[in-house]
Amino acid sequence: MTAPAIELKGISKAFGPVQANKDISIRVMPGTIHGIIGENGAGKSTLMSILYGFYKADAGEVFISGQKTEIPDSQAAIAAGIGMVFQHFKLVENFTVLENIILGAEDGGLLKPSLSKARKTLLELEKEYDLKVDPDAVIEQIGVGMQQRVEILKALYRQANILTLDEPTGVLTPAEADQLFRILGRLKEEGKTIILITHKLREIMDITDTVSVMRRGEMTATVKTAETSPEELAELMVGRKVLLRVDKEPATPGDVVLDVKNLKVVDDQGVERLRGIDLQVRAGEILGIAGVAGNGQSELLEVLGGYEDATGTVTLNGAPIDLTGKYSDGRSRRDRGIAHVPEDRQREGLIMDFAAWENTAFGYHRDAAYTSGLLSNNAAIKADTAEKMERFDVRPPHPHLAAKNFSGGNQQKIVLAREIERNPDLLLIGQPTRGVDIGAIEFIHQQIVALRDQGKAILLVSVELEEILGLADRVAVMFDGQIMGERLTTETDEKELGLLMAGITDTDKPHTIAEIEANLAQAHGNPHKEI
Amino acid sequence: MDVMPKWAEVILVPLISLILAALLSALVILAIGENPVEAVNLMVTGAVGSTYGWGYTLYYATNFMFTGLAVSVAFHAGLFNIGGEGQAMLGGLGVALVLLFIPWPHWTIALLAATAGAAVFGALWAAIPAYLQAKRGSHIVITTIMFNFIAAAVLNYMLVNQLRPAGSMDPATERFREAVHLPSLHEMLAPIGINFSKAAPANVSLVIAIIACVLVWLLIWRTPLGLEIRSYGKSGRAAKYAGIGAVRITMIAMLISGALAGMMAINNVMGEAERLVLNAVEGTGFIGIAVALMGRSHPFGVFLAAILFGFLYQGGAELALWTSIPRELIVVIQALVILFTGALDNMVRMPLERIFLAVRTARASKSVGPAE
Numbered sequence: 035m036t037a038p039a040i041e042l043k044g045i046s047k048a049f050g051p052v053q054a055n056k057d058i059s060i061r062v063m064p065g066t067i068h069g070i071i072g073e074n075g076a077g078k079s080t081l082m083s084i085l086y087g088f089y090k091a092d093a094g095e096v097f098i099s100g101q102k103t104e105i106p107d108s109q110a111a112i113a114a115g116i117g118m119v120f121q122h123f124k125l126v127e128n129f130t131v132l133e134n135i136i137l138g139a140e141d142g143g144l145l146k147p148s149l150s151k152a153r154k155t156l157l158e159l160e161k162e163y164d165l166k167v168d169p170d171a172v173i174e175q176i177g178v179g180m181q182q183r184v185e186i187l188k189a190l191y192r193q194a195n196i197l198t199l200d201e202p203t204g205v206l207t208p209a210e211a212d213q214l215f216r217i218l219g220r221l222k223e224e225g226k227t228i229i230l231i232t233h234k235l236r237e238i239m240d241i242t243d244t245v246s247v248m249r250r251g252e253m254t255a256t257v258k259t260a261e262t263s264p265e266e267l268a269e270l271m272v273g274r275k276v277l278l279r280v281d282k283e284p285a286t287p288g289d290v291v292l293d294v295k296n297l298k299v300v301d302d303q304g305v306e307r308l309r310g311i312d313l314q315v316r317a318g319e320i321l322g323i324a325g326v327a328g329n330g331q332s333e334l335l336e337v338l339g340g341y342e343d344a345t346g347t348v349t350l351n352g353a354p355i356d357l358t359g360k361y362s363d364g365r366s367r368r369d370r371g372i373a374h375v376p377e378d379r380q381r382e383g384l385i386m387d388f389a390a391w392e393n394t395a396f397g398y399h400r401d402a403a404y405t406s407g408l409l410s411n412n413a414a415i416k417a418d419t420a421e422k423m424e425r426f427d428v429r430p431p432h433p434h435l436a437a438k439n440f441s442g443g444n445q446q447k448i449v450l451a452r453e454i455e456r457n458p459d460l461l462l463i464g465q466p467t468r469g470v471d472i473g474a475i476e477f478i479h480q481q482i483v484a485l486r487d488q489g490k491a492i493l494l495v496s497v498e499l500e501e502i503l504g505l506a507d508r509v510a511v512m513f514d515g516q517i518m519g520e521r522l523t524t525e526t527d528e529k530e531l532g533l534l535m536a537g538i539t540d541t542d543k544p545h546t547i548a549e550i551e552a553n554l555a556q557a558h559g560n561p562h563k564e565i
Numbered sequence: 566m567d568v569m570p571k572w573a574e575v576i577l578v579p580l581i582s583l584i585l586a587a588l589l590s591a592l593v594i595l596a597i598g599e600n601p602v603e604a605v606n607l608m609v610t611g612a613v614g615s616t617y618g619w620g621y622t623l624y625y626a627t628n629f630m631f632t633g634l635a636v637s638v639a640f641h642a643g644l645f646n647i648g649g650e651g652q653a654m655l656g657g658l659g660v661a662l663v664l665l666f667i668p669w670p671h672w673t674i675a676l677l678a679a680t681a682g683a684a685v686f687g688a689l690w691a692a693i694p695a696y697l698q699a700k701r702g703s704h705i706v707i708t709t710i711m712f713n714f715i716a717a718a719v720l721n722y723m724l725v726n727q728l729r730p731a732g733s734m735d736p737a738t739e740r741f742r743e744a745v746h747l748p749s750l751h752e753m754l755a756p757i758g759i760n761f762s763k764a765a766p767a768n769v770s771l772v773i774a775i776i777a778c779v780l781v782w783l784l785i786w787r788t789p790l791g792l793e794i795r796s797y798g799k800s801g802r803a804a805k806y807a808g809i810g811a812v813r814i815t816m817i818a819m820l821i822s823g824a825l826a827g828m829m830a831i832n833n834v835m836g837e838a839e840r841l842v843l844n845a846v847e848g849t850g851f852i853g854i855a856v857a858l859m860g861r862s863h864p865f866g867v868f869l870a871a872i873l874f875g876f877l878y879q880g881g882a883e884l885a886l887w888t889s890i891p892r893e894l895i896v897v898i899q900a901l902v903i904l905f906t907g908a909l910d911n912m913v914r915m916p917l918e919r920i921f922l923a924v925r926t927a928r929a930s931k932s933v934g935p936a937e
Contacts (some may be wrong), residue, residue: 158592262672341806364808364809367808367810368808376806378802382803382805386799386800395792396796397806397807399789399807400789404789409787409788410789
């Protein structure tokens with residue numbers, strides 16, 4: 035039997051009180067695609083950082099092709115044949131592809147020989163693995179898909195035999211993701227070993243040979259992909275049975291609640307982030323906004339939430355809303371019956387150092403129920419918080435605990451409880467389940483559907499197509515600050531939406547991946563903007 | 566869960582820092598050939614060994630409470646107000662103008678008016694840097710520091726060219742009227758049978774300072790405005806999301822901060838000197854930063870830290886008086902306290918957190934029972 039390409043034995047790593055990795059052992063056979071799946075915070079990224087020499091494990095050993103190997107830093111990892119493609123690319127934006135590839139791997143003091151050698155190698159690699167890139171293109175002018183291929187080429191140029199990819203499809207359209215998987219399949223055929231870290235069950239099922247499941251820092255199982263199912267994997271990730279699809283009746287839309295016409299936003303650099311948005315949300319329906327991150331969805335939420343100035347007209351129940359000036363702030367919006375669960379709950383929706391009860395009042399802290407005279411009625415807020423925590427099953431149910439001490443899912447429940455229980459006419463909700471454990475996703479989706487069934491209008495922004503297709507009744511696709519098209523979720527699929535996400539509106543015709551990429555590269559958006 | 570229980574965070578960390586600072590100070594005293602035990606003895610008897618000593622300690626502490634609170638309120642809004650010095654100088658000018666030009670019948674009304682005058686002048690002096698920060702993005706640290714120098718120049722001009730009595734060689738105002746004399750602790754405590762030192766400058770301003778501590782506590786932790794100030798200080802984006810205006814909070818926090826710093830003048834100008842002199846503030850504005858740091862920006866912490874620094878000031882003065890330990894060394898000791906309690910906070914915190922963590926893990930594994 036051949037030795038595993040990588041074997042980890044008993045890896046443990048703690049950060050202060052948090053045990054990020056606990057006695058992890060894993061064997062990855064050469065020439066296979068090995069998936070590592072787990073929820074946010076399960077310890078996947080920590081494990082990979084240890085493998086790449088970013089962290090030093092507290093205990094445990096690493097074997098590469100049967101040889102015990104010490105990896106004190108990334109140089110050692112590269113020398114051992116390990117390549118890493120991070121979720122956020124590590125490319126110099128204003129360098130060319132070629133320059134990025136040799137960066138840190140130059141031979142000698144002169145650049146020219148390195149560059150021409152790299153050009154030659156690059157052509158060979160391109161042929162061998164079908165990895166098309168233009169060596170002289172500048173990074174900031176190429177699309178995300180191509181940037182990712184540059185990252186893969188960087189690793190291959192450094193003779194990586196083991197390629198690790200961390201959440202590689204997060205910023206890709208479905209067509210680009212398919213393209214990436216074809217490349218990974220090709221790399222596998224050529225004998226490379228691939229480790230794919232993801233939280234998407236479908237990707238695991240589609241392309242991996244074996245899959246390891248992580249939960250709370252521990253490796254709970256390693257199974258052959260062919261012998262498992264998404265349901266079983268989800269159960270292994272969460273520790274109990276979960277419902278993977280959203281249970282809901284067809285919507286019965288009523289009157290128009292939110293009416294947006296010709297909405298435009300120009301950012302500080304003078305770039306137009308929203309380029310004339312028109313949309314409507316009716317009572318009792320969920321409108322999903324799909325799109326690759328950074329195409330204007332965040333700006334749309336910020337404008338509607340009242341903290342970004344814009345031009346155009348927005349009406350709520352027929353009455354106009356101020357888009358600039360004194361009455362264009364979060365407080366005025368709340369007064370008008372617009373609740374907002376922001377995309378970034380840790381920096382916007384919550385104040386992490388504040389107790390849960392303070393966060394429950396946050397934004398509504400001047401409400402008559404929460405004040406008595408000049409003072410805050412802290413007792414009333416705390417009582418209200420305890421009730422909300424119970425209704426939304428926030429664990430642990432302690433109003434005095436600081437927000438930072440709750441898990442991502444429970445933090446989101448605190449925000450949701452605050453916003454939904456105000457009984458708003460319109461709920462804006464961004465990335466409702468990002469960084470939320472699968473168990474809590476189910477509950478959050480139920481709450482959103484329940485609000486819809488009460489006849490409220492809901493605007494949902496998510497970069498997870500699956501979530502939009504499952505939760506929304508209608509979907510509008512944004513690309514480069516514009517809406518490319520609207521579909522009923524019952525009458526569309528990922529493929530069609532994927533084309534719209536790339537700015538292609540004639541979705542009936544066939545389109546090449548090159549065409550899709552060229553289109554995406556032209557967009558002004560920055561999918562790597564941290565939200 | 567937080568790593569440390571709250572009592573350890575609030576009491577243990579500053580206490581250990583303080584002990585470390587004291588030990589290092591002892592080494593320095595040893596190094597220059599003096600006896601540290603004797604030095605501590607002198608400081609303690611000098612600062613708290615008599616009502617005279619207490620009178621000075623509390624007098625200094627009153628100043629530090631005002632400037633410490635000033636820095637704390639700005640801290641909560643994420644603003645670093647280094648201009649306490651200048652705001653206190655202007656506060657002094659406010660007190661002097663109120664008391665010199667209006668013939669107050671009784672000290673009580675005069676104190677209220679002087680407090681208002683001090684607060685308004687201090688707040689106005691903070692308003693300009695605050696406005697520049699809020700509207701133009703000029704960094705408040707830079708502008709408040711510059712405003713300290715401008716304040717000194719303004720005071721110089723006012724005292725030398727405007728307020729100095731004709732014929733006087735001293736750049737100071739004339740004495741305030743006898744009617745506005747503030748009762749000292751001696752006068753306040755005599756009716757209840759306590760014989761407090763007559764010579765010590767501590768006065769009724771101490772009561773105002775304590776009231777200010779309580780009011781600031783109420784403001785920060787018990788009002789919606791306090792929540793807004795703290796939210797803005799923790800996360801500008803979250804404040805924006807909630808509809809809390811950055812300009813509004815910056816202005817309000819700095820106005821309150823400046824007013825508190827200015828109010829120090831009722832103690833040193835109205836209570837002690839009873840006239841406005843050129844260098845009335847003597848660095849108290851800067852000590853306020855250390856007091857706020859050590860007091861964790863909490864009014865009760867500021868209260869305790871102010872008394873500690875009052876002790877260091879008075880004890881240090883006694884030390885300089887009775888030993889050959891030079892005055893500069895007192896500054897070194899004060900600096901060590903600031904260094905350990907403020908800047909080197911993590912040096913104490915990290916090992917402590919580790920100890921608490923180890924204890925908790927040990928306890929947890931015991932309660933669960935041995936693993937199989």
